[in-house]
Amino acid sequence: xxxxxxxxxxxxxxxxxxxxxxxxxxxxxxxxxxxxxxxxxxxxxxxxxxxxxxxxxxxxxxxxxxxxxxxxxxxxxxxxxxxxxxxxxxxxxxxxxxxxxxxxxxxxxxxxxxxxxxxxxxxxxxxxxxxxxxxxxxxxxxxxxxxxxxxxxxxxxxxxxxxxxxxxxxxxxxxxxxxxxxxxxxxxxxxxxxxxxxxxxxxxxxxxxxxxxxxxxxxxxxxxxxxxxxxxxxxxxxxxxxxxxxxxxxxxxxxxxxxxxxxxxxxxxxxxxxxxxxxxxxxxxxxxxxxxxxxxxxxxxxxxxxxxxxxxxxxxxxx
Amino acid sequence: xxxxxxxxxxxxxxxxxxxxxxxxxxxxxxxxxxxxxxxxxxxxxxxxxxxxxxxxxxxxxxxxxxxxxxxxxxxxxxxxxxxxxxxxxxxxxxxxxxxxxxxxxxxxxxxxxxxxxxxxxxxxxxxxxxxxxxxxxxxxxxxxxxxxxxxxxxxxxxxxxxxxxxxxxxxxxxxxxxxxxxxxxxxxxxxxxxxxxxxxxxxxxxxxxxxxxxxxxxxxxxxxxxxxxxxxxxxxxxxxxxxxxxxxxxxxxxxxxxxxxxxxxxxxxxxxxxxxxxxxxxxxxxxxxxxxxxxxxxxxxxxxxxxxxxxxxxxxxxxxx
Numbered sequence: 001x002x003x004x005x006x007x008x009x010x011x012x013x014x015x016x017x018x019x020x021x022x023x024x025x026x027x028x029x030x031x032x033x034x035x036x037x038x039x040x041x042x043x044x045x046x047x048x049x050x051x052x053x054x055x056x057x058x059x060x061x062x063x064x065x066x067x068x069x070x071x072x073x074x075x076x077x078x079x080x081x082x083x084x085x086x087x088x089x090x091x092x093x094x095x096x097x098x099x100x101x102x103x104x105x106x107x108x109x110x111x112x113x114x115x116x117x118x119x120x121x122x123x124x125x126x127x128x129x130x131x132x133x134x135x136x137x138x139x140x141x142x143x144x145x146x147x148x149x150x151x152x153x154x155x156x157x158x159x160x161x162x163x164x165x166x167x168x169x170x171x172x173x174x175x176x177x178x179x180x181x182x183x184x185x186x187x188x189x190x191x192x193x194x195x196x197x198x199x200x201x202x203x204x205x206x207x208x209x210x211x212x213x214x215x216x217x218x219x220x221x222x223x224x225x226x227x228x229x230x231x232x233x234x235x236x237x238x239x240x241x242x243x244x245x246x247x248x249x250x251x252x253x254x255x256x257x258x259x260x261x262x263x264x265x266x267x268x269x270x271x272x273x274x275x276x277x278x279x280x281x282x283x284x285x286x287x288x289x290x291x292x293x294x295x296x297x298x299x300x301x302x303x304x305x306x307x308x309x310x311x312x313x314x315x316x317x318x319x
Numbered sequence: 320x321x322x323x324x325x326x327x328x329x330x331x332x333x334x335x336x337x338x339x340x341x342x343x344x345x346x347x348x349x350x351x352x353x354x355x356x357x358x359x360x361x362x363x364x365x366x367x368x369x370x371x372x373x374x375x376x377x378x379x380x381x382x383x384x385x386x387x388x389x390x391x392x393x394x395x396x397x398x399x400x401x402x403x404x405x406x407x408x409x410x411x412x413x414x415x416x417x418x419x420x421x422x423x424x425x426x427x428x429x430x431x432x433x434x435x436x437x438x439x440x441x442x443x444x445x446x447x448x449x450x451x452x453x454x455x456x457x458x459x460x461x462x463x464x465x466x467x468x469x470x471x472x473x474x475x476x477x478x479x480x481x482x483x484x485x486x487x488x489x490x491x492x493x494x495x496x497x498x499x500x501x502x503x504x505x506x507x508x509x510x511x512x513x514x515x516x517x518x519x520x521x522x523x524x525x526x527x528x529x530x531x532x533x534x535x536x537x538x539x540x541x542x543x544x545x546x547x548x549x550x551x552x553x554x555x556x557x558x559x560x561x562x563x564x565x566x567x568x569x570x571x572x573x574x575x576x577x578x579x580x581x582x583x584x585x586x587x588x589x590x591x592x593x594x595x596x597x598x599x600x601x602x603x604x605x606x607x608x609x610x611x612x613x614x615x616x617x618x619x620x621x622x623x624x625x626x627x628x629x630x631x632x633x634x635x636x637x638x639x640x
Contacts, residue, residue, distance in 0.1 A: 048546070051444040055451075058441050059458040061514070066461060068483070069473040080482050131365040140358030141351065149369050156373055159575055159597050160621045163604050163614045164376035164383060171390055188368045218357045247466035249578045250597075254605060265468040272472065272582055283476050290469035301464045305457050308522075 066294070073097070073287035096284035097292075103285070104271055106292050109264030112179075113293075116252065116263050117245040119183040124192045124241045125234060132196025133222050137208050150197075153190045161185070162250075170255055177258040186245055192237035199233035200226060235307045239300070246297055264293045380614050388611035406615035416616060419587075419594045420623070422505050426595075427573050427627070429509040434569045435562060435635075438517050442524035443554055460518030467515065467578045474511055474583060498584050501592035508579045508593055516572060520565045527561030528554070559636065566631045574624045577601065596620045 068085060072078065076093040100106065134140065135147055165185050175181030203226065211221045227234075249265050256262045262270075268289045301308060352359060384406050386399045410416050445455055462470060477484050478497040485492035493500055497507045535553045544552070555562075576595040580587045587594030596616055604613025 052448065052450075055441065055444050055448055055455050059455055062462055062518070063458045065470060065473045065477065066465075068477065069469075072473065072476055078476070080476070080479070081486055082483065085483060127364040127368070130361040134355075134358035134361035138353075138355035138358035138361070140353035140356050140362075142359060142362075143353070146362045146366060149366065153369055153373055156377060157571060157575065157621050157624065159600065160380050160617045161373065161376045162597070162600060163610045163617060164379035165372070166605060167383070167388075167390070167610060168376060168379070171392075185372055187372065188365055193365065218355060218361070243464050247464075247468075249466070249468055250601075254601070265466045268472075269468045269578075269582055272468070272475075273585065283472075286472040287476060290472035294465045294469040297464050297466065298461055301460065302457055305453065308460070 066298070069287050069290055069294070072283060073291045075284055076281070078281060078283045096281060096288035099281070100271070100285040100289040100292075103275055104259070104264075104267040104289065106264065106289070108260060109262065109267045110292065110296070112261055113246055113263040113265065115179050116182050116248075117242060119179060120186045120189065120245045121238055121241050123183070123187040124189045124237065127188050128193045128196050128237065129222070129227065129234075132193050133200050133226055135193075135197045136200030137203070137205060137226070138218070147197075150190050150193055154194075158185075162254075165251075166254055176255050177261050178255075179261070181255045182252045182263070183245075185251060186248070189237070189241045189244065192241050195233055195237050195240065196230070199230040203229055232307065235304060239304055239308050242300065243297070264289075268293055380617060383611055384614040384618050386611060388614070390608055390610065402611075406611045407619065409612050410615045410619060415591060415594065416596070416599060418591050419596045419599050422593060423574060423576065423595060425505045426509045426512075426576065427570060429506055430513050430573050431566060431569045431631075433509075433513045434517060434520055435565050437513070438520035438565060439524050439555075439558065439562070441517070442521045442528060443550065445521065446525060446528045459521050462515050463518035468582065470515060471511075471579065471582045478507060495589075499589050501589050504584050504589060504593040508576070508583055509573075511579055511583065512573065512576070516569070520569065523565055523568075524558060524561055527558040531557035563632055563636045566635050567628050570627055570631065571624060574620060 071085065071087060073096050074087070074092050074094070075084070076091050076095065078084075079088070079091060097106075131146065131150075135143060135150075169181050169184060170176040173181075175184070207225065208221055211225055212218075216224075245263075247265060248263075249269055252263050253266045253269065256266060259267060259270075268286070271289065272286055385401060385403065387402050387405075388399050389397075391397050441459065445452065445459070448455060475498070476482060479485075480496040480499075482496075485496060493503055497503050531553065535557070536549055539549050539553060575597055577597040580593045580595050580598050581601075584593040587598050597620070600613040600616050600620075603616065604610045
């Protein structure tokens with residue numbers, strides 16, 4: 001089942017435009033064909049008005065809180081009536097952003113989130129590409145073992161590791177309030193390793209055999225041949241990896257007590273649970289902080305939405 | 320594994336070497352480690368990471384849960400006697416723990432069916448829509464890619480006593496309000512997590528829907544099967560393996576619940592009605608300094624999740640497993 005899907009994925013893209021019609025007659029490919037291409041081909045499976053209304057309702061439910069978050073962050077005094085959901089020029093202010101910035105240093109928080117996330121992405125890409133390439137295109141003793149470990153690891157529940165990791169990293173190694181202590185448990189994202197392996201596996205092995213016969217070193221083959229061919233995989237892996245540390249709360253919350261090193265998610269959460277009660281417009285300030293925390297992730301995923309599609313996620317999770 | 324014919328001459332050499340590698344000879348050591356022994360070096364950082372940050376702590380968690388363990392300053396050697404099942408007995412006899420497991424039960428009963436049902440229905444509609452497809456897809460996964468801490472802020476705002484939700488409900492608004500009502504706190508948390516995670520599961524179902532051949536739908540409609548018949552007899556069985564995965568992942572996510580009870584209901588309130596086991600692990604292990612009890616709670620939680628997962632796999636997976 002899953003191999004079928006993987007084999008089908010590259011074909012889908014190749015058939016996209018040139019001989020699309022004949023392919024679609026036999027087997028339509030809804031996921032990868034764009035909106036215009038399928039229109040009118042098969043009226044039968046086109047969507048009824050009911051389903052379209054359902055999708056629209058879904059989009060409203062998913063997006064409204066984000067809209068409301070932004071509106072709320074601009075209100076001088078919180079207006080929770082129905083009318084408050086619409087912008088009111090007399091009630092608009094940027095003050096909430098100043099207020100939250102006075103309580104928690106937003107730029108510092110963003111920078112800390114960036115270092116935490118960037119560190120995880122760095123380790124994941126560097127070491128993930130190495131092991132992904134080795135698993136896909138190299139023959140060595142213990143390869144099966146490494147592959148099995150990679151699959152098993154994705155099933156280890158984090159709650160079981162919580163206490164021992166805390167004991168080790170905070171108590172034994174004294175890495176509390178350090179970036180390394182935050183990064184370590186997430187350093188190499190196994191799902192990203194799997195994505196790398198899948199992409200390297202799709203490259204013809206003869207390509208690498210030929211390069212080896214020509215005397216190229218493995219590192220050079222990886223750097224000059226393999227990596228340029230899997231650039232989309234790197235983008236996908238970065239996006240997949242980004243969500244984890246950027247949004248992670250529990251672990252950095254446990255290892256950081258010093259506000260100057262806390263990621264924004266942690267300092268905002270501390271603000272919500274401790275300080276908010278004493279502020280004049282707590283919700284305005286909380287929502288302003290929330291907008292700042294949400295904006296980079298949302299912007300990134302809207303910008304790269306093409307890379308974050310079902311086939312990528314599907315092949316990486318299904319195995 | 321990869322085509323031996325592709326590399327012609329060297330392949331036969333290597334195969335010969337492989338057979339002979341039982342007698343140690345310097346020339347053949349390379350072959351003993353495989354054709355590209357450098358692969359071991361390439362894998363080394365990842366393997367060290369897994370062993371150090373995942374495998375070792377996993378064993379350590381079990382060790383801690385069976386010993387009288389407490390925090391010490393780095394480098395201090397103390398005696399940590401083996402106490403058998405004492406920590407487990409402490410955990411099981413604690414009413415707060417029992418409450419938290421019951422809470423997670425409520426959470427899963429609401430969250431898992433809602434997640435599976437809604438994500439399949441929305442993915443199915445999304446799979447067939449032609450207009451605004453990208454817009455819908457992006458709007459569905461926006462909550463998933465956003466930090467819980469950020470969206471918790473707006474949910475607090477929406478669901479507070481005089482918030483927008485209650486303003487819309489008017490006289491139907493619950494009293495006390497959603498998150499401070501001991502009957503509604505956990506269901507509201509479950510609803511929040513469903514909303515937050517749905518986009519990811521929609522993407523999983525979208526991938527699975529690509530595997531259902533169109534001919535099935537075509538012949539079904541030739542035979543006069545309407546949309547409902549097609550949905551129940553083709554779509555639902557066709558994505559069964561994805562349904563198993565979605566059920567398991569939703570359960571595991573639910574068992575890991577921490578941020579939401581910590582922030583949405585101010586630490587599992589009202590009166591422990593929304594505490595979660597992971598929240599208690601934090602409270603007992605790190606705030607109160609009983610890592611041994613917290614580790615035992617973690618082990619029990621994982622065993623519980625594994626049992627539920629096995630049952631779910633039977634129920635959702637049907638006969639094919």
